[in-house]
Amino acid sequence: MRLSALAGACALLVTASAATAQVTVSGVRNLAFGAVIRGIATHVLPTDAVKSGQFRVQASNGTRVRLQFTLPNRLDGPAGATMPLSFGATDAMLSGNAGNNNLVTFNPSNPQNVQVVPSSPIIVFLGGTVSPPANQAFGAYANTITLTITVQ
Numbered sequence: 001m002r003l004s005a006l007a008g009a010c011a012l013l014v015t016a017s018a019a020t021a022q023v024t025v026s027g028v029r030n031l032a033f034g035a036v037i038r039g040i041a042t043h044v045l046p047t048d049a050v051k052s053g054q055f056r057v058q059a060s061n062g063t064r065v066r067l068q069f070t071l072p073n074r075l076d077g078p079a080g081a082t083m084p085l086s087f088g089a090t091d092a093m094l095s096g097n098a099g100n101n102n103l104v105t106f107n108p109s110n111p112q113n114v115q116v117v118p119s120s121p122i123i124v125f126l127g128g129t130v131s132p133p134a135n136q137a138f139g140a141y142a143n144t145i146t147l148t149i150t151v152q
Contacts, residue, residue: 012135023149027053028123034056038041038134042133043127046105053126053145054125055123057123065151071085071108073085082141083136085143088129091108096116108126
């Protein structure tokens with residue numbers, strides 16, 4: 001008994017200053033849970049190279065940006081069915097904000113401030129958990145995740 005679940009990811013750029021014109025944001029990959037089993041929670045780590053959501057943020061050296069997700073608490077499916085969706089304290093990760101590209105884990109429910117370093121885009125990864133109940137309706141489920149970038 002498998003269900004199909006995915007969370008679409010889209011990026012939104014919010015202007016805050018003249019420097020904003022130098023910032024580009026692109027959605028690279030949707031957060032996708034694949035086939036899930038009724039009654040069994042499925043967690044996707046932000047380090048998952050296939051299923052985690054991924055965004056790419058490019059800005060001029062030294063630009064400070066604020067990353068803020070708008071996260072749904074459910075996926076919507078067929079005939080009004082929903083599936084619980086949650087995000088934990090370590091379900092987001094970014095690289096590119098340090099000279100050595102160390103990965104930084106953060107809570108996607110909390111805004112994250114980042115300073116861009118030379119020639120290094122910020123790559124943001126997103127994981128999460130779906131928790132289908134034992135009587136979950138079969139079908140495809142989706143919702144929208146928004147990443148808002150504000151130049152500080």
